[in-house]
Amino acid sequence: xxxxxxxxxxxxxxxxxxxxxxxxxxxxxxxxxxxxxxxxxxxxxxxxxxxxxxxxxxxxxxxxxxxxxxxxxxxxxxxxxxxxxxxxxxxxxxxxxxxxxxxxxxxxxxxxxxxxxxxxxxxxxxxxxxxxxxxxxxxxxxxxxxxxxxxxxxxxxxxxxxxxxxxxxxxxxxxxxxxxxxxxxxxxxxxxxxxxxxxxxxxxxxxxxxxxxxxxxxxxxxxxxxxxxxxxxxxxxxxxxxxxxxxxxxxxxxxxxxxxxxxxxxxxxxxxxxxxxxxxxxxxxxxxxxxxxxxxxxxxxxxxxxxxxxxxxxxx
Numbered sequence: 001x002x003x004x005x006x007x008x009x010x011x012x013x014x015x016x017x018x019x020x021x022x023x024x025x026x027x028x029x030x031x032x033x034x035x036x037x038x039x040x041x042x043x044x045x046x047x048x049x050x051x052x053x054x055x056x057x058x059x060x061x062x063x064x065x066x067x068x069x070x071x072x073x074x075x076x077x078x079x080x081x082x083x084x085x086x087x088x089x090x091x092x093x094x095x096x097x098x099x100x101x102x103x104x105x106x107x108x109x110x111x112x113x114x115x116x117x118x119x120x121x122x123x124x125x126x127x128x129x130x131x132x133x134x135x136x137x138x139x140x141x142x143x144x145x146x147x148x149x150x151x152x153x154x155x156x157x158x159x160x161x162x163x164x165x166x167x168x169x170x171x172x173x174x175x176x177x178x179x180x181x182x183x184x185x186x187x188x189x190x191x192x193x194x195x196x197x198x199x200x201x202x203x204x205x206x207x208x209x210x211x212x213x214x215x216x217x218x219x220x221x222x223x224x225x226x227x228x229x230x231x232x233x234x235x236x237x238x239x240x241x242x243x244x245x246x247x248x249x250x251x252x253x254x255x256x257x258x259x260x261x262x263x264x265x266x267x268x269x270x271x272x273x274x275x276x277x278x279x280x281x282x283x284x285x286x287x288x289x290x291x292x293x294x295x296x297x298x299x300x301x302x303x304x305x306x307x308x309x310x311x312x313x314x315x316x
Contacts (some may be wrong), residue, residue, distance in 0.1 A: 002029045003030055005033045006035070006087075007035045016056055018099070021108070022105065031067045071087070084188075097177045098197075099175050103131075104221070111177075114214050126212065128172050129174075130216070132218055138276055153213055156210060165252065171198060190244075199247050225283075230290065234286075235308045237290075294308075
């Protein structure tokens with residue numbers, strides 16, 4: 001029923017917890033396809049990793065490891081879009097669940113709830129899950145996740161462009177399920193280093209499909225970025241928007257970003273989180289700076305763009 005595709009690079013304990021949770025899902029995946037980007041440090045890297053996977057399965061009472069397949073990817077060939085396309089091509093199930101290696105399912109009902117949402121929605125092409133922080137996350141991150149991923153489920157279509165703006169095509173391959181027939185009809189993901197999920201969503205919605213959000217399907221996932229890293233990520237975000245004007249040109253994200261910042265600032269102030277408030281303002285300023293620089297990346301030399309980007313390999 002479901003093929004799970006996970007790009008992996010230097011996996012840590014979160015990846016182990018992800019595998020442990022996936023094999024215990026109420027609706028267990030037909031296959032777990034791991035696209036493993038090689039570090040080049042050890043020529044036995046793949047076999048060592050496969051042994052680690054086998055050990056994880058045995059420890060969790062799953063001696064049959066035949067449904068987990070590992071495919072090596074050279075670092076120079078990795079692409080957020082094309083690597084996921086290749087992963088999808090190795091499966092045959094009617095649904096493809098794209099996940100990142102640091103997204104940990106909250107319970108055993110993740111796949112069941114996502115499948116229920118997408119199957120109950122006529123013309124749905126994809127369904128993304130809710131992302132939550134764990135108890136160790138600072139308040140500003142918890143508020144940010146709640147703003148972007150509320151508990152209420154929703155369905156979005158082209159009729160929502162005027163009302164929701166860029167939120168209409170918002171989704172995330174941190175945990176997103178696709179109908180295989182729609183995925184193949186759209187042509188999969190673009191060869192892009194960022195934002196492949198939202199570009200796909202725009203194409204799908206414009207083709208008459210809908211994007212679902214399952215608020216009851218939860219994964220734990222967040223990043224506590226410093227100002228520099230956040231600036232670089234927003235630089236990349238803006239570059240991809242500039243590269244695809246047909247996708248983002250009529251859907252400004254500035255208004256949505258401003259609304260989120262105001263909302264979180266008010267809540268932090270109300271909660272008396274003064275230090276976090278000042279840090280959040282500084283972080284937001286770096287986000288905006290990175291975004292504005294990315295929107296104007298063509299004005300700068302390639303070497304400077306490489307320095308500003310969170311994905312320097314893209315710039316050669």
